Amino acid sequence: MKELLQDGTVNRVLGWKKGDLPYNPEPAFFKSAEELDEFIYDGFCGANLSKYMIAASALEGKTLVLLKPCDSYSFVQLMKEHRVDREKAYIIGVGCKGKLDIERIKAEGVKGIESISGAEIDGDCSTLKIGTIYGEKEVAYKDAMLERCHVCKGKEHRIYDELMLESADTLDSGRFEAVEAIENMTPEQKFAFFKNELSKCIRCNACRNVCPACSCRKCVFDSTKFDSAQKANVDEFEEKMFHIIRAFHVAGRCTDCGECSRVCPQGIPLHLFNRKFIKDINEYYGEYQAGNNVEDETPLTDFTFDDLEPGERR
Amino acid sequence: MSMNTEFKPKIVAFCCNWCSYAGADLAGSSRLAYPADVKIIRVPCSCRVNPMFILRAFEKGADGVIICGCHPGDCHYSTGNYYARRRMTLLFSMLDYMGIERGRTRVEWVSAAEGVKFSNTMNEFVDAVRTLGPNKRLGDLRCKD
Numbered sequence: 001m002k003e004l005l006q007d008g009t010v011n012r013v014l015g016w017k018k019g020d021l022p023y024n025p026e027p028a029f030f031k032s033a034e035e036l037d038e039f040i041y042d043g044f045c046g047a048n049l050s051k052y053m054i055a056a057s058a059l060e061g062k063t064l065v066l067l068k069p070c071d072s073y074s075f076v077q078l079m080k081e082h083r084v085d086r087e088k089a090y091i092i093g094v095g096c097k098g099k100l101d102i103e104r105i106k107a108e109g110v111k112g113i114e115s116i117s118g119a120e121i122d123g124d125c126s127t128l129k130i131g132t133i134y135g136e137k138e139v140a141y142k143d144a145m146l147e148r149c150h151v152c153k154g155k156e157h158r159i160y161d162e163l164m165l166e167s168a169d170t171l172d173s174g175r176f177e178a179v180e181a182i183e184n185m186t187p188e189q190k191f192a193f194f195k196n197e198l199s200k201c202i203r204c205n206a207c208r209n210v211c212p213a214c215s216c217r218k219c220v221f222d223s224t225k226f227d228s229a230q231k232a233n234v235d236e237f238e239e240k241m242f243h244i245i246r247a248f249h250v251a252g253r254c255t256d257c258g259e260c261s262r263v264c265p266q267g268i269p270l271h272l273f274n275r276k277f278i279k280d281i282n283e284y285y286g287e288y289q290a291g292n293n294v295e296d297e298t299p300l301t302d303f304t305f306d307d308l309e310p311g312e313r314r
Numbered sequence: 315m316s317m318n319t320e321f322k323p324k325i326v327a328f329c330c331n332w333c334s335y336a337g338a339d340l341a342g343s344s345r346l347a348y349p350a351d352v353k354i355i356r357v358p359c360s361c362r363v364n365p366m367f368i369l370r371a372f373e374k375g376a377d378g379v380i381i382c383g384c385h386p387g388d389c390h391y392s393t394g395n396y397y398a399r400r401r402m403t404l405l406f407s408m409l410d411y412m413g414i415e416r417g418r419t420r421v422e423w424v425s426a427a428e429g430v431k432f433s434n435t436m437n438e439f440v441d442a443v444r445t446l447g448p449n450k451r452l453g454d455l456r457c458k459d
Binding site for chain 2: 179182183187188189190191192193194237240241244245247248251273276277280281284285299300301302303304305307308309310311
């Protein structure tokens with residue numbers, strides 16, 4: 001990376017920078033070789049960098065961007081929507097051994113974290129050794145993984161200029177299991193479940209801001225004429241509406257990168273909405289994976305004469 | 315005078331200007347009865363119906379929402395109802411997923427010549443919603459009387 005930056009092939013590097021805690025690296029642009037000393041890529045670098053490429057596409061010169069296999073789907077989807085410029089990106093496809101969720105580590109009863117080892121990408125990623133103020137603790141890597149890594153889309157990058165590092169298989173559960181469990185509930189249970197989850201929403205807009213599919217220049221939820229623009233005006237209904245409408249706006253374009261659930265400060269399983277739409281689209285209109293390639297027609301901008309009527313099942 | 319306590323469902327019907335609205339008109343001029351609780355909103359095409367309209371209708375106290383458009387293939391704008399069909403299929407499935415029973419939402423294709431179908435559809439739909447009872451979910455409490 002340093003060489004590419006120094007010889008002028010790329011003007012900047014888009015990657016992750018060490019955070020102030022051992023588990024919160026943040027996305028960052030690096031403009032010089034010295035700045036790259038702060039670069040980090042480990043198990044906590046879950047952030048999907050493809051959305052930052054929209055801003056980077058407006059800048060002069062090329063940007064070197066690191067994309068994990070699942071991020072590359074988002075990049076292809078953005079290319080398809082003409083939001084990013086392929087010519088301005090130098091993509092390094094980095095390997096991924098599953099990304100970690102600090103909340104899951106804390107849920108294991110680990111408190112007062114001072115240091116974490118075992119999350120290094122070149123390690124075997126099986127056990128995390130966590131130094132805490134109460135002594136050393138161990139957590140299995142798999143137990144600390146983000147939900148999305150348990151339903152991993154695969155190790156293959158959809159787009160890249162260069163590949164780096166090895167990936168690991170992390171898929172160990174069915175992608176639609178949680179959705180099916182909800183579908184089998186009674187209407188009362190379903191409603192109670194979503195009411196419970198969604199009333200935690202504080203309308204911080206983190207899910208919208210992080211979502212690569214939510215990249216419209218003008219967003220309906222920014223309108224001041226609209227009650228749900230802020231939590232203060234929001235009632236029980238608006239909480240639900242925001243999430244239904246947001247999921248609907250990204251239906252057919254959501255690559256299921258799982259960023260919405262990762263960034264939610266309230267831990268709402270937002271991917272359940274998107275995955276329901278993905279499941280329905282697969283069932284009704286044939287298997288479709290957003291971001292698989294640039295050519296495919298998006299299901300909601302397409303139709304066939306013999307589509308199912310609403311309510312029918314195949 | 316005794317109070318009538320029987321539950322009368324409030325139904326919002328989005329009717330496309332070219333077929334279903336004319337169908338409703340025909341139902342009226344043919345003296346066909348359908349419940350007065352069905353409030354018709356005229357839209358230029360069934361695909362004009364934004365998912366938000368449906369959610370808003372429920373918010374404002376509707377017990378059921380029905381969308382009527384031209385038969386597939388007969389759309390005034392050629393393809394509008396095909397897009398609407400896909401969208402509504404997904405949206406209704408999502409509402410069902412969240413606990414708004416499938417019976418409260420419906421899409422029906424009614425042509426301008428089908429006054430009888432319009433009246434029958436509305437009668438059936440109102441009956442179906444009546445058995446489901448008032449829509450307590452997703453409603454804004456401030457809008458209920």
